[in-house]
Amino acid sequence: MDKQNNKKKDNKQKLKRILSNNWFIIKISFETAPFFMLFMIFIAIQAQCLIFLEHTYGIKYVLEAVEFHKPFPVVVQFLLIVMISWAISFLLGTIYTNNVHQKSLPKIQKRLKEIMYEKAKELDLECYDNPEYYNEFVLSLSEADKSITRTHQIIDTFFRALTSVIVSGVFLLVTDSLSIIFVLASFGLTIFFSQLLNKLNFSNRLEKNPKERKRSYIHRVFYLNDYAKEVRLNPSIRTRLYSEFDQVNKDIYGIEKKYAVKRTWLHFVSHYLTNDFVSDVVYITYLVFRAAVQHVISYSSVVVLWNSSGDMKYNLQTMATVLPQISENSLYIEKIRNFISYEKKITSIKNLPVPKEPKTLELKNVSFGYSEKDGYILHDICLTIEPNQKIALVGYNGAGKTTLIKLIMRLYDPSEGEILYNGINIKDYDINEYREMIGTIFQDFKIFATNVGYNVVLDYTDEDTITRREKDIRNALEFSGFKEKLDTLPQDLLTELTTEFEENGVDLSGGESQKLAIARAFYKDAHLVILDEPSSALDPIAEYQLNEAMLQTVDNKSVIFISHRLSTTRNADRIIMLEQGRIIEEETHEELIRLQQKYADMWKAQAGKYVDIA
Template sequence: MNKQILSNNWFIVRYSFRAAPLYTLMTCLLMAAHAAVQFFEFVYMPKFMIDAIQYNKPFSVVLWYTLFVFSVASLWLLVNTIHYNVIMPRGKVAVNKRLQKEIYDIASRMDLACYDNPAFYNDFVWAISESDKRTAAALDTIRVLLGTVTQVILSGAFLIALNWEGIFFVMLSLAGSMFFNLRRNKKTFELDLAMKPLQRKRDYVSRVFYLADYAKELRLNPIAGRLHRLYGETNVQINREIDSRTKPMVAQEFAADFLFSTFVVNGLYILYIMRKIMVEAVLSYGSAVSLVNATRRVSGGLLTLSRTIPQLQQNSLYIEKIRSFLAYQSELAAQSAPASEQQPLPSYIAPLEFKNVSFTYPGTGEPLLKNISFTLEPNKSVAIVGYNGAGKTTLTKLLMRLYDVNQGEILYNGVNIKQYDLMAYRDLFGATFQDYELFATSLADNVSMGMPTPQREEIIRALENSGFGEKLASMARGIDTTITKEFDDQGTLLSGGEAQKVAIARVLYKNCPIIVLDEPSSALDPISEYNMNEAILKEASNKTVVFISHRLSTTRMADMIYMIEEGRIIEQGSHKELMDLNGKYAYMFNLQAERYRIHETAQTGT
């Protein structure tokens, strides 16, 4: 057993002890105490009583010993009952709560680039879904190990004291069983790793069929057949992995459990003991009975050890993943200036400058943004427009330092943004993305987003300014209404446009100096879009506002417009200047304006 295996399992014990010390101590020690009680009850007690009868010892000696063992066993049973019914459930909750909180804290601040790395993302999903079970399993393995070691030591010492030659049978059984169980557990871990991505794919198909998000698409399109095939193909791959990896595991289990446990200990060794008793007559009747009991306990203990000790190795492989994730350090934070060298953020809204910025997503070859340079002036509204895939959303992610640039730099108030504290810099921004999400909690929580001491009046004001006021007035519970019905039958389901207004209300409520709106009106009709944009600009008259939009009706209100194509700024200026230029922006705007006119004619019939 190498040092890393011991280190990882010891890590779990220490982690559990910090979260729930009484639970950890009792879990580890009660099994060992139980093994000691059982030794004196089932191994030593028969020898003591039969020998007392054989050698005519006083009855009182037998009685007092029996009362002593009964009292100790009763005390253990009482303590064990309290532990399993009171201490253990609470302890598990305490450990899991601490562990999940740490994992969630890391998940909430890890770099977006991690989601672009399939290997890291697989480990992340595993840590989220398996950590509580694996932590309990690791502690349980240590509990069983301590109890079994106590059992084997006491019973084994008893056997050796009466017949020391038995140590050779014991060592042969232990060595063989451990050898094959180590290999079997390694194969089990490899199988588990191979199954994880396949199970995720199969689980994805399952989610598609029960999530409401996909219900309409499934009913209006023949995609169900393709998903059924994907599910079937994935199951075939899973079965192939199982077939290819489990065959050697069967042979390894047979060798460990039968050849080196049952046959060696329960077969060869029992025959050897019987010869000592019946042919050589060197043991008392009590010793003979206790040796049989001790042999069985050593046999069972060795079988358990041969599985438990390798289980430490298997646990170690899983614990290593948890430790690795808990030790995660943000690369963005690492590339920031040390705390002692960080610059204070200005108390006023300062210019933001992109200076020769290029960016390539990890794992892709072609840069998405190429040599971008422009300045966001304070208290101005800026629109960034372009076709799908031009790099508009990526630009905003760089702006808010969700990614770092590959080339060039971004300056705030003339200082590279890496010179500021990462979280303090991000707090400058209030943003809504085109792929925003609402949470299964109250409307108020969906607007305040966990900010301390939420102000109800300000939440309502933000919702009204985002255009949600009419819907809010129809809600009997107001901002206390639960969004979605996932956990509350009295909750409400919002339309796409209503949900988008809630997402925009978040930005207005946060009251940050810089507002970023990525496709803020994609789910709104033109009139609602116009009213919302007007309200946003009115509320943000003393802020810097960045619009990302396909729909150019938004851009007319902007002080400056940048048009991006294939990762480069190809046109810039006010709406009037770009229309006078009669370039790609003017073409795109006129094309959309014509569509609006056609839509209006169809609606009015004029």
């Protein structure tokens, strides 16, 4: 008994959540465009009323006029009323489709995306590193517009079907009340067998899904640019893929064959016995008996009742599909609402202001892991960076260098230990102000599809703003080594980059893009500059020039930079070498070479590449 009660309670909560999710979109729609929503419902109701007037009551009226010899002018008058009503309906429908709908739908879509974009700005970085959450995040964004469209379609379908069921039901009850029994019986049997068919199709779909995913993968391999070179250079891959493609299609055929007989019989029963037989044979026999034997309805009513029963049953079935539709729609809206309701973990505790000048940054016994399952990546890190110091982080891939600077930027919080700035835990500072004092260039930087000036400033700006800041922008580009490229661009700082939106846009090379990205750090008035592989796409000469410019420009800033090229690190005030998440060496370049340990070994392996520059 308890299990049954719990099941009923769960179903009730589930239904409540389904309705709540769909109401979420409906509420946004009504708040953003109330007239549009009311107009949509009105159009649905009036359209079905007119269909009933013409196809049911109108046919009955005309047939009975002929059967009972009513005056012809009366019939013409009725037909004129129907014609005028349809003309008005078409006019209203045109206004709705081409005016109200076209103007209002984008407003609703914009409002929902504004809510989602506001939330996206607040997401913790761990959300992007979590594949499960990130996949749902991407899905929720891609489904936003579709969820609105689906919700509106459901509303339109529901009100059309409900209106038709009401007017048809009233007509049947008034004309021949027993007709309702035939409609409901046929409808009930159809729903029962359709559910059995749907369960069978669902099982079929689940069994085919892994095979179809594999077939889809093979399909992608043959047409995506990502695989083009490998497929052409390795013929054996093509042979294997052809073989697997053939096998997976045989497997899918076998699965379809397995379900074919059951599906055929269920389809026959659900469509013929419960629909055509009950509606077309049993019901029409009943109507003829009522007209020819009992003489309680007219022959005209026989035709109209049969048509009307079919309309009512069709719209009952349509209403029955609304619940599965809102259930499916709810699944997508649920992801949108989960995304919007996410509570960020990286927050400001005391919202203290950040000092105006560079201060001491201290990491005390900091350990960190992205998840409990994977364990710690950084272990007991103790590090002090004095104001205006230049610190280099070195180590082999996977040593924890990038993770360490993510903690310093407070994209993550330490699992253990604390990070202090000017003696205060960085959790106590206003988070936006704290991050604003840091200028950062990652090795996976992005060039935005906009002009050169904006790509340096990275702030809301226009051409006038770029003109006012022109001197600072040019200085930053010159220090980063981009000036030579800038002199060749057709519109100087206003040159559009990438061809995403501009046919005449300029695509930069890897090295040019990196110089442009590095200019952002020079431009920003930051206390702390963090450079993660700032010269990875530059040749050795450009790298040397960049390092010299950097050291000249950031005298009044603290600098942390990561580089696998040790020529970049040799002029740092201090070099920190990490291995497996631990600091194993910490000194100047000369001192570390003298110690002849891990750093010295790494330097010897690379020294030949830099001897001419050094």
